[in-house]
Amino acid sequence: MNTRDELKLDPGTCTVSLPGDLCEMLALASRNTGLSEEQLIERAIRRFLPMDGKSRNVYLSAPMSALLKGVYEENTTLGEIKMHGDFGVGTFNDLDGEMILLDGQVYQLKDDGFAHPVSDSVQTPFACVTFFDPTTVEDVEGELDHAAFKNLLYRLIPSVNMFYAIRIEGTFPYVKVWSVPRQENHRPIQEVTPRVFEYHETRGTVIGFYTPEFIKSLASPGYHLHFLNSELNHGGHLHECRMSEGRISLQFISTVELNLPATLDYLTANLI
Ligand SMILES: [Zn+2]
Known part of the structure; x- marks a missing residue:
């Protein structure tokens, strides 16, 4: 880590501390563009932070x-x-279980059905995340079987051509989830057999995303949902459920940010 240099903005308004390499980049960008360092910082912050307090992108x-x-x-x-x-x-390197990132904490939903918090140094081949900030909230009462549950989720979205993040806190008379056992890298995914778990009369959180069908190469098309119980110790990829009551929060997403990994595996993969 570079030493942190103090950079003063307008006196009395703000003082920030930046790593030394960022200060050098800022000075260089200022010389190259003719913009002041303050102007460059303002542009960067305006680009990074949602101006209305609502997150609108998925990563x-x-x-x-x-x-x-x-x-x-x-x-x-x-x-x-x-x-x-x-x-x-998402998932973890070597397909070692299902991932939930909930309120800033990552849980690994292993193929034994148990969920564990995991540290920031663990690696992932795929994750789909956002800063959750719901656009709409809907309370549900009365039991919904799986078909009615799915119908409701599709009724809540105004267009199938957008991304949505969804969070459901609820009571579930029945939940069927799966998780995948750790795999050798490159083993065809068609050969991977998930382990299935069923839970009865449980409370918990369902989270995930809706992805439009036309961008299925980026994320699972339709709803891709994971479940974590309220004790935070069981869960998995949601396959089926019945819900008796709950609150469904939906965030509309209009921007997709896609990272392309620079690893040899990724660069030489045939993705067609
Ligand atoms: Zn999944």
């Missing part, structure tokens, strides 16, 4: 098609993923 650490082609190892850490969101789903 994908890699295209889903790489995972589907057996690229199960990337050098992306969960610490890096958390720079782009506090909410999301």
Whole structure:
């Protein structure tokens, strides 16, 4: 880590401390563009922060098609993923379980059905995250079977051509989830057999995303949902459920940020 240099903005308004390399880059950019350092910082902040307080973008650490082609190892850490969101789903290197990022904490949903918090140094080949900030909230009462649950989720979205993040806190008379056992890198995903778990009369959180069908190479098309129980110790990829009551929060997303990994595995994969 570079030493941190203090950079003063307008006196009395703001003082920030930046790593030395950023201060050098800032000075260089200022010379190259003719813009002051203050102007450059303002532009960077305006670009990075949502101006109305609402997050409007989703971040994908890699295209889903790489995972589907057996690229199960990337050098992306969960610490890096958390720079782009506090909410999301994904998996871990070597396909070692399902991932939930909930309120800034990552949980690994292993193939024994148990969920564990994991550290920021763990790596992932695929994660889809956002800073969750719901656009709409809907309370649900009365039992919904799985078909009615799915119908409701599709009724809530105004267009199938957008991305949405969804969070459901609720009571579930029945939940069926799966998780995948750790795999050799490059093993065809069609050969991977998930382990299935069923839970009855449980409370918990369902989180995930809706992805439009036309960009299925980036993320699972339709709803891709994971479940974590309220004790935070069981969960998995949601396959089926019945819900008796709950609150559904939906965030409309209009920008997709896609990272393309610079690893040899990714660069040499045939993704067609
Ligand atoms: Zn999943």
